[in-house]
Amino acid sequence: MKQEHAEVIEHQPIQGGYNLLVMHAPGIAPDVRPGQFVHVQVPHLNECVLRRPFSVFKTEGQRLAILYKDVGKGTRTLGNLRPGEGLNLIGPLGRGFPALQEGLYPVLVAGGYGMAALYQTARLLPVKGTAFFGGRTGGDILCVSEFENLGWDVRITTEDGSLGQAGRVTDALDPWMKNELGSREPELFACGPTGMLNAVADRALEQGWTAWISMDTNMGCGVGACLTCVVKVHDGRGGWSWARSCREGPVFECRELFREPANVTNRKSMP
Amino acid sequence: MHVDLSINLGGIRMKNPVMTASGTFGYGPEYADLVNLDTLGAIVVKGICLEPKTGNEPPRTAEVASGMLNAIGLPGPGVDGFVREYMPFLRRHDVPVIVNIWGRTLEEYAEVAARFSDVEGIAGLEINVSCPNIKEGSQVFGTHLDLFRKVLDAVRAATPLPLIPKLAPDVSNIADFARAAEESGANAVSLINSFPAMAIDIKTRKPRLANITGGLSGPAIRPIAVRLVWLAARAVSIPVVGIGGISSPEDALEFLIAGASAVAVGTANFTDPGTAGRVIAGIETYLREAGHQRVDDIVGSLRI
Ligand SMILES: Cc1cc2nc3c(=O)[nH]c(=O)nc-3n(C[C@H](O)[C@H](O)[C@H](O)COP(=O)(O)OP(=O)(O)OC[C@H]3O[C@@H](n4cnc5c(N)ncnc54)[C@H](O)[C@@H]3O)c2cc1C
Ligand SMILES: Cc1cc2nc3c(=O)[nH]c(=O)nc-3n(C[C@H](O)[C@H](O)[C@H](O)COP(=O)(O)O)c2cc1C
Numbered sequence: 097m098k099q100e101h102a103e104v105i106e107h108q109p110i111q112g113g114y115n116l117l118v119m120h121a122p123g124i125a126p127d128v129r130p131g132q133f134v135h136v137q138v139p140h141l142n143e144c145v146l147r148r149p150f151s152v153f154k155t156e157g158q159r160l161a162i163l164y165k166d167v168g169k170g171t172r173t174l175g176n177l178r179p180g181e182g183l184n185l186i187g188p189l190g191r192g193f194p195a196l197q198e199g200l201y202p203v204l205v206a207g208g209y210g211m212a213a214l215y216q217t218a219r220l221l222p223v224k225g226t227a228f229f230g231g232r233t234g235g236d237i238l239c240v241s242e243f244e245n246l247g248w249d250v251r252i253t254t255e256d257g258s259l260g261q262a263g264r265v266t267d268a269l270d271p272w273m274k275n276e277l278g279s280r281e282p283e284l285f286a287c288g289p290t291g292m293l294n295a296v297a298d299r300a301l302e303q304g305w306t307a308w309i310s311m312d313t314n315m316g317c318g319v320g321a322c323l324t325c326v327v328k329v330h331d332g333r334g335g336w337s338w339a340r341s342c343r344e345g346p347v348f349e350c351r352e353l354f355r356e357p358a359n360v361t362n363r364k365s366m367p
Numbered sequence: 368m369h370v371d372l373s374i375n376l377g378g379i380r381m382k383n384p385v386m387t388a389s390g391t392f393g394y395g396p397e398y399a400d401l402v403n404l405d406t407l408g409a410i411v412v413k414g415i416c417l418e419p420k421t422g423n424e425p426p427r428t429a430e431v432a433s434g435m436l437n438a439i440g441l442p443g444p445g446v447d448g449f450v451r452e453y454m455p456f457l458r459r460h461d462v463p464v465i466v467n468i469w470g471r472t473l474e475e476y477a478e479v480a481a482r483f484s485d486v487e488g489i490a491g492l493e494i495n496v497s498c499p500n501i502k503e504g505s506q507v508f509g510t511h512l513d514l515f516r517k518v519l520d521a522v523r524a525a526t527p528l529p530l531i532p533k534l535a536p537d538v539s540n541i542a543d544f545a546r547a548a549e550e551s552g553a554n555a556v557s558l559i560n561s562f563p564a565m566a567i568d569i570k571t572r573k574p575r576l577a578n579i580t581g582g583l584s585g586p587a588i589r590p591i592a593v594r595l596v597w598l599a600a601r602a603v604s605i606p607v608v609g610i611g612g613i614s615s616p617e618d619a620l621e622f623l624i625a626g627a628s629a630v631a632v633g634t635a636n637f638t639d640p641g642t643a644g645r646v647i648a649g650i651e652t653y654l655r656e657a658g659h660q661r662v663d664d665i666v667g668s669l670r671i
């Protein structure tokens with residue numbers, strides 16, 4: 097983990113409110129593993145005391161890129177940064193996605209910025225499998241050609257049917273599991289909205305598969321000091337304890353996560 | 368001219384007057400990749416009570432204008448867990464360790480203090496009687512003068528360690544609490560803890576914290592804290608630790624001039640873990656430029 101002043105190399109809107117931000121971050125970029133994140137101090141946002149966490153989309157030598165969506169004042173202010181300007185990063189942070197287990201077939205499930213968060217995993221996995229991307233509309237589906245160029249079989253669903261199959265990710269995933277998976281055992285890697293993650297975990301738990309799930313929690317410090325970002329995990333004695341998403345996560349194996357009927361760790365999806 | 372930043376805070380020798388505020392710096396290892404711990408005046412660890420505690424449900428924090436609300440709820444490993452998991456790491460460093468302690472009852476406060484008396488490597492105890500997020504007491508001890516005295520007497524009788532009661536900001540007369548601390552044999556007082564506060568999501572009409580209310584910290588509370596530190600420092604002769612929204616050397620200097628002998632950096636660690644280092648360097652520069660050799664030369668130097 098390092099703190100460094102990175103320099104913006106490239107910054108451009110891509111689609112659906114998402115922006116690509118490429119930085120020169122020589123201290124951090126070479127150490128990033130798939131699924132890790134950086135904690136970004138948004139410049140010129142002096143009334144905000146907290147950094148903003150973003151998954152690392154790509155690294156290339158000393159370059160580090162994030163893909164972020166404009167959802168509030170931090171991400172909006174970030175949008176004003178021009179090439180040559182600096183911003184302060186802490187990273188790489190958290191426990192990312194592990195290597196593929198020998199003999200298993202990799203399956204990615206992504207929604208929202210999950211497509212960015214999984215890209216580095218998709219790139220490094222030795223076997224290219226099937227990737228399920230879901231969104232509300234076509235503009236939410238990112239990086240399809242990048243994944244296809246790596247050799248992934250990408251299956252798209254959108255709720256409004258504007259791209260790919262109409263429906264949710266599970267409307268593509270379930271028939272695929274039934275008709276196309278065959279005798280292969282999958283290992284799942286997922287990042288997206290809580291509902292999507294729960295659906296992935298449900299299927300993995302039912303079938304006894306391994307599923308790695310990247311959690312989106314509120315964050316304070318990002319380094320394990322403030323105990324903001326906690327999620328419930330099994331404590332090995334039949335009960336639960338808190339794990340810090342910024343240290344022990346954000347990626348958890350679905351059997352580590354403690355789920356109770358009413359337990360929703362992400363307030364954004366609460367009714 | 369040589370500037371000597373070292374201070375003696377009620378028996379705790381510190382290289383400089385800048386420490387980390389409890390709850391914003393974990394137990395030490397969390398920031399060790401980013402901050403050279405040996406350069407800090409002291410590390411104040413997250414609140415510890417007798418037994419392990421789980422704390423509140425999330426969401427535990429919410430950002431607000433120039434600050435944040437927190438209702439973490441004092442989760443922690445308990446005395447034994449803390450000593451086992453973190454003291455070996457902390458003992459390897461050349462920095463005073465101050466443990467922030469709390470209890471649900473007078474007896475618990477005393478027992479926690481007694482247990483730490485025998486632990487090697489602890490420089491002092493900060494007594495948290497002012498956490499706004501615990502239903503089971505804590506803040507009650509910090510806002511009722513008679514209970515406050517009782518806690519301090521019980522803790523004083525239980526340990527020879529330097530004691531730093533941490534004062535609650537939401538009392539009608541802060542000087543009374545500072546004086547009570549001094550009379551009970553406290554070696555210093557620290558203030559302020561976060562200010563009881565609340566924020567609401569107008570779309571969902573739900574409180575932004577699961578605990579409904581929380582403690583406000585960050586630059587938003589600094590002027591309130593400066594006033595309270597000024598009032599407390601005038602009332603006692605034991606040293607005062609100024610806390611509240613410090614994110615620059617200038618902020619820290621305000622507290623020193625108001626009468627604080629030391630300061631703690633809290634929420635600003637989240638914004639920039641390099642804050643304490645910048646504050647230390649900036650205090651040194653200020654002293655040198657003003658022709659002072661020691662920190663004490665400016666403590667309470669307010670011109671009225
Ligand atoms: C580990 C991790 C990795 C992330 N990676 C990415 C990424 O690669 N790309 C990306 O675009 N975003 C990512 N996020 C989400 C990102 O951190 C938030 O969108 C950002 O903090 C919002 O800041 P803001 O100041 O713009 O919004 P705020 O002004 O703080 O909030 C504005 C609105 O955005 C919503 N919001 C705030 N935080 C989140 C969140 N974490 N998730 C969903 N909605 C939120 C709020 O509820 C509110 O409605 C990640 C989050 C985590 C925890
Ligand atoms: C996330 C968080 C956790 C805290 N935990 C504790 C604690 O365990 N014990 C305590 O005495 N104060 C705790 N505090 C209060 C701080 O130590 C400090 O008094 C307060 O935040 C004001 O300083 P600041 O504005 O610099 O943050 C906590 C504050 C924050 C933001």
Ligand code: FES
Nearest residue numbers: 316317318323342
């Ligand atoms: S964000 Fe502070 S502990 Fe995880």
